[in-house]
Amino acid sequence: MAMGTARRTPLVSRRRQGFAVVSAAAPRLIVMLLAVAAMPSSSVAAAAGSPEVVELTLLANAREKGAVCLDGSPPGYHLQRGFGSGEHSWIVNLEGGAWCNTTEDCSDRKMTDLGSSKFMKAIEFEGILSNKRSQNPYFYNWNKVDIRYCDGGSFAGDAEGKDRNGTKLFFRGLRIWEAVVDELMGKGLATAKQALLSGCSAGGLAALLHCDDFRARFALEVPVKCLSDAGFFLDAKDLSGERLMRSIFSGVVQLQNVRKVLPKDCIAEKDPTECFFPAEFIKNISTPTFIRNSGYDSYQVGNIVAPGGSDPGQSWASCKADIRNCTSAQIEALHGFRKELVEALEVAQRKRDWGLFIDSCFNHCQTPFRISWHSPISLRLGNKTIAEAVADWYIGGGHGVKEIDCEYPCINPTCSSQLDL
Numbered sequence: 001m002a003m004g005t006a007r008r009t010p011l012v013s014r015r016r017q018g019f020a021v022v023s024a025a026a027p028r029l030i031v032m033l034l035a036v037a038a039m040p041s042s043s044v045a046a047a048a049g050s051p052e053v054v055e056l057t058l059l060a061n062a063r064e065k066g067a068v069c070l071d072g073s074p075p076g077y078h079l080q081r082g083f084g085s086g087e088h089s090w091i092v093n094l095e096g097g098a099w100c101n102t103t104e105d106c107s108d109r110k111m112t113d114l115g116s117s118k119f120m121k122a123i124e125f126e127g128i129l130s131n132k133r134s135q136n137p138y139f140y141n142w143n144k145v146d147i148r149y150c151d152g153g154s155f156a157g158d159a160e161g162k163d164r165n166g167t168k169l170f171f172r173g174l175r176i177w178e179a180v181v182d183e184l185m186g187k188g189l190a191t192a193k194q195a196l197l198s199g200c201s202a203g204g205l206a207a208l209l210h211c212d213d214f215r216a217r218f219a220l221e222v223p224v225k226c227l228s229d230a231g232f233f234l235d236a237k238d239l240s241g242e243r244l245m246r247s248i249f250s251g252v253v254q255l256q257n258v259r260k261v262l263p264k265d266c267i268a269e270k271d272p273t274e275c276f277f278p279a280e281f282i283k284n285i286s287t288p289t290f291i292r293n294s295g296y297d298s299y300q301v302g303n304i305v306a307p308g309g310s311d312p313g314q315s316w317a318s319c320k321a322d323i324r325n326c327t328s329a330q331i332e333a334l335h336g337f338r339k340e341l342v343e344a345l346e347v348a349q350r351k352r353d354w355g356l357f358i359d360s361c362f363n364h365c366q367t368p369f370r371i372s373w374h375s376p377i378s379l380r381l382g383n384k385t386i387a388e389a390v391a392d393w394y395i396g397g398g399h400g401v402k403e404i405d406c407e408y409p410c411i412n413p414t415c416s417s418q419l420d421l
């Protein structure tokens with residue numbers, strides 16, 4: 001169950017996050033699993049807290065459209081129909097899972113579900129995709145779609161390459177995005193009365209990149225908004241002064257040719273890699289958007305601020321494993337990252353109908369998980385879970401919810417259950 005749900009987090013941290021989340025709730029979870037195991041399968045789906053397994057649908061006519069995964073296989077998505085008052089409301093969620101920035105890297109992905117639908121299976125919906133009111137108080141009865149990530153470039157590229165053996169590699173994220181949304185339009189999305197585009201990590205970046213395009217597919221009177229969870233990647237320096245995020249993005253931008261999704265104003269003036277950073281391109285997003293990120297994002301701290309290679313003595317290992325073990329100098333470096341994030345978000349602060357939820361807990365994706373999205377042990381800002389803050393913002397029109405927690409360790413007691421690095 002942990003591995004199944006943690007799939008929507010980046011490769012690098014998926015396993016760690018999965019375990020940490022489970023360990024926080026281990027006794028209850030074990031009781032629940034035992035109870036489920038003892039039930040006949042027909043009643044399992046109805047049991048409180050049981051997983052909601054949603055089948056995989058492969059995109060029709062994918063090859064004709066050139067909308068294919070890295071290996072040329074058709075992309076996939078999972079659709080769960082809305083009900084009751086949510087029958088004409090839609091959430092479209094973009095899966096995450098880091099990026100591949102070299103031919104070798106992308107070739108390796110072909111052998112996984114992040115590069116080929118041959119390896120994709122049904123998945124469990126929870127958190128923001130759950131159909132249980134107790135777990136997902138506002139969106140539970142909406143139509144929910146999870147679009148699988150198999151292009152390695154945040155649904156943004158449009159190019160082709162060759163892998164080591166001379167076989168083709170397809171970088172068709174943009175076509176996947178367009179073709180899947182087109183197919184969904186024919187399945188009821190076209191008559192949506194309201195919609196939300198969401199995603200976490202590389203999918204959170206994708207939700208930002210495609211936000212205005214998604215919005216443009218609906219009539220002006222239809223409320224359409226975007227939610228990016230843990231997708232605000234910064235062009236930050238690591239301990240040795242290298243800009244690792246920039247080198248990853250630079251590889252993705254060149255290999256996958258992502259120019260078509262970048263604001264023309266930006267690429268007219270700047271290096272396209274710079275324009276791939278949210279701090280830069282959100283200036284040009286006109287759709288109301290909610291940004292959820294930790295000021296101490298565990299993926300970025302672990303891979304961008306203090307990656308193993310920039311820390312030969314491994315003096316950061318214990319700090320990265322548990323923020324409570326950081327030295328004061330390490331905490332200073334982490335504060336530096338948070339400060340950069342908060343400054344980059346000033347653009348979002350100034351946009352009236354935008355939402356912010358910037359906590360000071362050490363975490364990455366929070367929306368796809370029951371425990372972090374909305375539960376008695378969820379982190380809270382302004383006494384609201386992430387689910388409540390997103391709902392208030394979504395409903396609240398021009399009154400954006402803007403919560404930025406103080407520096408770690410702050411005074412927020414709701415962090416303790418969330419340490420997940």
Ligand SMILES: *[C@@H]1O[C@H](CO)[C@@H](O)[C@H](O)[C@H]1NC(C)=O
Binds near residue numbers: 164165
């Ligand atoms: C490509 O070559 C690698 C070895 O370099 C091999 O493991 C793999 O199966 C080959 N793939 C194809 C599609 O031929």
Ligand SMILES: *[C@@H]1O[C@H](CO)[C@@H](O)[C@H](O)[C@H]1NC(C)=O
Binds near residue numbers: 247250
């Ligand atoms: C790809 O990303 C890695 C970090 O994961 C970086 O070291 C490397 O320079 C990048 N390569 C290219 C070609 O962008």
Ligand SMILES: *[C@@H]1O[C@H](CO)[C@@H](O)[C@H](O)[C@H]1NC(C)=O
Binds near residue numbers: 265284
């Ligand atoms: C994009 O953002 C830049 C910088 O804020 C601004 O000058 C430009 O007018 C914007 N363009 C569009 C199309 O929103």
Ligand SMILES: *[C@@H]1O[C@H](CO)[C@@H](O)[C@H](O)[C@H]1NC(C)=O
Binds near residue numbers: 319322
């Ligand atoms: C954190 O520090 C404590 C006390 O020094 C130690 O027992 C523990 O193993 C450390 N944790 C990690 C993850 O390094």
Ligand SMILES: *[C@@H]1O[C@H](CO)[C@@H](O)[C@H](O)[C@H]1NC(C)=O
Binds near residue numbers: 383
């Ligand atoms: C926080 O919210 C909960 C319910 O969401 C409520 O019971 C509690 O009284 C609130 N606490 C404060 C301090 O407002």
